[in-house]
Amino acid sequence: MQTRELYDLIGDVSRIFTDTRKPIRGGTFVALSGPSFDGNVFAKAALDAGALYAVVSQKDEDDDRIFLVNDTLVFLQNIARFHRRQFDIPVLAITGSNGKTTTKELLAAVLSQKYNVHFTKGNFNNHIGVPLTLLAMPSHTEIAIIEMGANHQGEIADLCEIAEPTHGLITNIGKAHLEGFGGIEGVKKGKGELFAYLADTGGHAFLRADDQYLLELHDHYSLEDHSTFYGSLGTTLYSEYKSVVPTIDSATYIYGADEPLEIQSALMGEYNLRNIEAAIAVGLHFEVALDDLTQAISSYRPDMNRSEIRRFGEIQVLLDAYNANPTSMKEAIAFLKEHPAKQKLFVLGDMLELGTESTLEHQAIYELVKNEQAVFVGSEFKRICQPSDSAFVELNDAIEFLSNYQFEENTIVLLKGSRGIGLEQCLRAFESM
Numbered sequence: 001m002q003t004r005e006l007y008d009l010i011g012d013v014s015r016i017f018t019d020t021r022k023p024i025r026g027g028t029f030v031a032l033s034g035p036s037f038d039g040n041v042f043a044k045a046a047l048d049a050g051a052l053y054a055v056v057s058q059k060d061e062d063d064d065r066i067f068l069v070n071d072t073l074v075f076l077q078n079i080a081r082f083h084r085r086q087f088d089i090p091v092l093a094i095t096g097s098n099g100k101t102t103t104k105e106l107l108a109a110v111l112s113q114k115y116n117v118h119f120t121k122g123n124f125n126n127h128i129g130v131p132l133t134l135l136a137m138p139s140h141t142e143i144a145i146i147e148m149g150a151n152h153q154g155e156i157a158d159l160c161e162i163a164e165p166t167h168g169l170i171t172n173i174g175k176a177h178l179e180g181f182g183g184i185e186g187v188k189k190g191k192g193e194l195f196a197y198l199a200d201t202g203g204h205a206f207l208r209a210d211d212q213y214l215l216e217l218h219d220h221y222s223l224e225d226h227s228t229f230y231g232s233l234g235t236t237l238y239s240e241y242k243s244v245v246p247t248i249d250s251a252t253y254i255y256g257a258d259e260p261l262e263i264q265s266a267l268m269g270e271y272n273l274r275n276i277e278a279a280i281a282v283g284l285h286f287e288v289a290l291d292d293l294t295q296a297i298s299s300y301r302p303d304m305n306r307s308e309i310r311r312f313g314e315i316q317v318l319l320d321a322y323n324a325n326p327t328s329m330k331e332a333i334a335f336l337k338e339h340p341a342k343q344k345l346f347v348l349g350d351m352l353e354l355g356t357e358s359t360l361e362h363q364a365i366y367e368l369v370k371n372e373q374a375v376f377v378g379s380e381f382k383r384i385c386q387p388s389d390s391a392f393v394e395l396n397d398a399i400e401f402l403s404n405y406q407f408e409e410n411t412i413v414l415l416k417g418s419r420g421i422g423l424e425q426c427l428r429a430f431e432s433m
Helices: 003-010 039-048 072-084 100-111 129-135 155-163 184-201 212-220 270-285 290-299 326-338 355-369 379-384 395-403 423-431
Strands: 028-030 053-056 066-068 091-095 117-119 143-147 167-170 204-208 227-230 241-246 251-255 261-265 308-312 315-320 343-349 374-377 390-392 411-416
Touching: 003 053, 003 072, 028 039, 028 072, 039 053, 053 072, 072 129, 072 155, 091 100, 091 155, 091 184, 100 117, 100 143, 100 270, 100 290, 129 143, 129 155, 155 184, 167 184, 184 204, 184 212, 204 212, 204 270, 227 270, 251 270, 261 270, 261 290, 270 290, 270 326, 308 423, 315 326, 315 423, 326 343, 326 355, 326 411, 343 355, 343 423, 355 379, 374 379, 374 395, 379 390, 390 395, 395 423, 411 423
Parallel strands: 028 053, 053 066, 091 143, 091 167, 117 143, 167 204, 204 227, 315 411, 343 374, 343 411, 374 390
Antiparallel strands: 241 251, 251 261, 308 315
């Protein structure tokens, strides 16, 4: 059966699901398979749980509710592309080494002031998540924002072929997933696949003019007539950065020399300034009223362990433990060093997927905080720390240490590490204080 036929038969493609642990009654189960699992064996269970149909690559039962295709992943991607083509709307793809999820959520908040916006939920940003995000797009959608993640070259190009974006934004090029990309030049090439797609299709690019890597990609793909710059060197209204003033709870960002625009935000640090600038640039491009735009940014509250502020009495915890790489780690450390809090504690977890650069990059981060109050978690940091340092391989040992730490009033703690370290569990040490 062809994609169009199955699309018409299924009807509500937003009810497609791939996990029988979370069945959707009246939906369609797509049996994905991998090296360690075979979704085909769960087709009957999905139907028993209330699914109307199942799509498999191996059919063992004579059931007219089960449809056989050559490759269920390819089917999922194809039907998602087909659904996307039912919409003649802006589709904005966003990728980058750091800040793409926060920027995506800011963009959604801003654009929702004027449009019906559909955007990636959580981290559904890979070869499975992007199709599911597209399939969930309701008929009244006026703008879609699709987050794209990757740790190897070629992945962004593949995702673009599925989502077919009309607009694109690369937040930055940094030292993330070096092991998979093969170094910073590999990161640049991999993320640049979004600009390559936009150049080939006449799409529109948004980029921060302060990022040399992005400027090089912009010039390489000849996007001069199809781009919007932002940042201190940009041309977008109110994009000139003047100052960022952090307090114990929030930050004030001020833009523009001639007609200053002041935005108060729960997002702290100059590294979040780039995310806010992107939201301003995209919002103005799509003609969102300035008052609505600033209100949306000011009202946004981060979650999912990204730039979250947690307060425990006089202790404030900056929880930024969803991910970490050398670029984002340095920026978070620089922010805390400049913060006016009386006492500052750095709780840093290993940065994963750095390959042969891992020891060198962890050593560089260690040098930045070795004279500060710091706690290190993970085998990579433990390997380079001195015996006198508070360094732990096991997370529970670090939690016990923090539970007995002597905190002063007006203390701010940074929790920053890769997802696999699970530093958010350190919050347990503060809950009894």
